[in-house]
Amino acid sequence: MKNRYVMTSESVACGHPDKLCDQVSDAILDEVLRQDKYGRVACETYVTQGLLIVGGEITTTAYVDVREVAQRVIDEIGYNDPKYGFDYKTCAVLNAINRQSPDIAMGVDRGGAGDQGMMTGFACKETPELMPLPLMLAHSLVRRMKEAREKNVLKYLGPDGKAQVSVLYENGLPLKVLSVVLACQHTEEILNSSKSAITKEARQEMIETLALPELKGWVDGKTQYLVNQTGKFVIGGPQSDTGMTGRKIVVDTYGGFAPVGGGAFSGKDPTKVDRSAAYMGRYIAKNIVAAGLADRCYLQVAYCIGKADPVSVMIDTAGTGKIDDQRIAELVQDIFPLQPKGIIESLDLLRPIYQKTACHGHFGRTEKEFIWEKTDRAAALRKAAKI
Numbered sequence: 001m002k003n004r005y006v007m008t009s010e011s012v013a014c015g016h017p018d019k020l021c022d023q024v025s026d027a028i029l030d031e032v033l034r035q036d037k038y039g040r041v042a043c044e045t046y047v048t049q050g051l052l053i054v055g056g057e058i059t060t061t062a063y064v065d066v067r068e069v070a071q072r073v074i075d076e077i078g079y080n081d082p083k084y085g086f087d088y089k090t091c092a093v094l095n096a097i098n099r100q101s102p103d104i105a106m107g108v109d110r111g112g113a114g115d116q117g118m119m120t121g122f123a124c125k126e127t128p129e130l131m132p133l134p135l136m137l138a139h140s141l142v143r144r145m146k147e148a149r150e151k152n153v154l155k156y157l158g159p160d161g162k163a164q165v166s167v168l169y170e171n172g173l174p175l176k177v178l179s180v181v182l183a184c185q186h187t188e189e190i191l192n193s194s195k196s197a198i199t200k201e202a203r204q205e206m207i208e209t210l211a212l213p214e215l216k217g218w219v220d221g222k223t224q225y226l227v228n229q230t231g232k233f234v235i236g237g238p239q240s241d242t243g244m245t246g247r248k249i250v251v252d253t254y255g256g257f258a259p260v261g262g263g264a265f266s267g268k269d270p271t272k273v274d275r276s277a278a279y280m281g282r283y284i285a286k287n288i289v290a291a292g293l294a295d296r297c298y299l300q301v302a303y304c305i306g307k308a309d310p311v312s313v314m315i316d317t318a319g320t321g322k323i324d325d326q327r328i329a330e331l332v333q334d335i336f337p338l339q340p341k342g343i344i345e346s347l348d349l350l351r352p353i354y355q356k357t358a359c360h361g362h363f364g365r366t367e368k369e370f371i372w373e374k375t376d377r378a379a380a381l382r383k384a385a386k387i
Contacts, residue, residue, distance in 0.1 A: 006178060008166040009134035009255030011142045014077050014359040015159025015185070015236070017243025021045035022252075022358040024054065025245045025267030027073045028064055030352035033269070035062030037350040043097065043267035044245040045070075047238045049086070055096035056267065067093040073355070078149065078159035083187060085239025113273045113303040113340050117262035118312075121281025122254045123289040124296035126174055129373070130286050131364035133174045133218075135255030137165040139360050140214040145184060154209055156202070158185030160236030167218070179224040180211050185236035186228075197231035252362050253278070258298050266358050270349035273303045273340055277310075280343045282363045283372040284336050288315075290375035291382045293328055295320035301338060308339040322387050331384045335377060347371045 012019050024045045032039040039060030046053045052074075054066050074080075074088035081087065123130040141163035149157040164181035167174050188195070190202035207225050215223075246264025253260050261281075263274030270276040285297040294317035302312045315321075315329040332338075337346050344350060353369040365373055 002170050003172070004168065004170050006166050006168055007132070007134055007257065008164060009132060009138050009257070010162060010164040010181075011135070011138035011251055011255075011360065012163075012248060013142045013145055013159065013161035013185075015079065016162065016248075017047055017160075017238050017241050018245075018247040019243075019359050020074065020077060020079075020238070021047055021052075021243045021245040022248070022266035023077065023355055024052065024070050024073050025056075026354035026358040027069050028054065028058075028066060029267055029269060029354050031064045031069055032058065032060045032062045033350060033352040033354075035064075036060045039269065040271065041267065041269040042272065045243075045267070046245075047243040049239050050090070051092045051094070052238075053094045053096060057099060058097050059099045066095045066097065079237060084158050084160075084185070084237055085235060086237045091238075113271075113277075113305055113307060115263070115272055115274060116303055116305045117274060118300050118302040119261040119273060119277035119281050120253070120259055121278065121283070121285035121299040121301075122258035122297065123282070123285040124257070125289060127364070129364040129366070130289050132255050132257040134165045134167045135257070135361070136364055137167075137177065137215060137218070138163045138255065139364070141165070141180075141182065141210060143360055144210050144214055148209060154205065156186045156190050158187065158233075158236055160185035160233075160240075165215075174218075176220060177215055177218040177223055179226065180215065180219075181226045181229075182206060182210060183228060183233055184210070185233050188234055191232060191234075195232075198228055203227045254363070259300075261300075265362060266354070270344045270347075271340060273343075276340060276343045276347070276349055277301055277303065277338075279347055279349070279362070279372040280336065280338065283347065283374070283377075284332055286373065287375050287377045287381055288317075288328060288332075291378035291385070292387065293317075293322050293381060293385055297321075297328075299332070308341070310338050313338070323385050328385070331381060335380050335384065 025043045029041045043056040070093045071088045079086045126133040127136050145161045148154040162183040166179045190198045265275045268275045281299045285299045288297045298316045300314045301310045315325045
């Protein structure tokens, strides 16, 4: 009997209010690391119409002009014209940053984890990046929105937007895309005569320009396209909705295909295992799948604040493992560093690389900065597993 089901994942554009906040928080982290690679950063951002607030705890020898960094990021995203309802030149920026708690610093200074919690990693064989197909397609759609706007291919697009892709699976393998949801901020020039909705021509242009080139091979004549289903999306970004750092943790990770860990990533330096151990979890899971030890792998690792070694390591290959899951977990602890200091050194995490991670997902990326996407330990795993 065929086992059929549908899985859906979404991605959001760089101009989405939550993603704007993630990028500001990570840009501040990058600026600290450029000047002081041992700086401690736990930075969060909140945005609403005309106002951006940066708060959190930072201890560093660096000087960071928070207002200048925030305005630069907002400008880069594309909020540089009043027609989008939010403008880097006129929005207020408030700085509410304090120093890191000395009680936390005491445990981190001796090499311990910067917090308690469980972090996760995941990989599967659905795409060349060893990521879930619906999520990778959704990320590709919002990247194409950004490219079409910045290159004036679709001159009416604004910085805000979302994409959602639903894929039909059969016996665990993706068959085809059933539906595509696009929400694209736009100017008024593509509204119909009553100003109540975008024109049919504009809707079709978005499908042909944004969706079809990215989804070819996965769509057919029955694929459903849902574009700006309220009718129009002129008011977007912080003008229409508040944003906060850390709200898009499923978009940032595995699109709903695996449980997420206890904390968000953006704005946190790598002594926070919420971030660094999640990156190591992805590195481990990807190498396990690349090594042929399993077709899919979910990893959970847990820490106690102030303690260097994890309190638990768990592997679940969903029945696809070539050897026992517990044996894989033992190999992982032999081959991969799991203490915070070892993770930071292994993945070279004290670099100013984080603003780039804050949009289009932290995993499944091919840029050189994303060291946790390498599969350079697959051979060691295969040898140790004797397969």
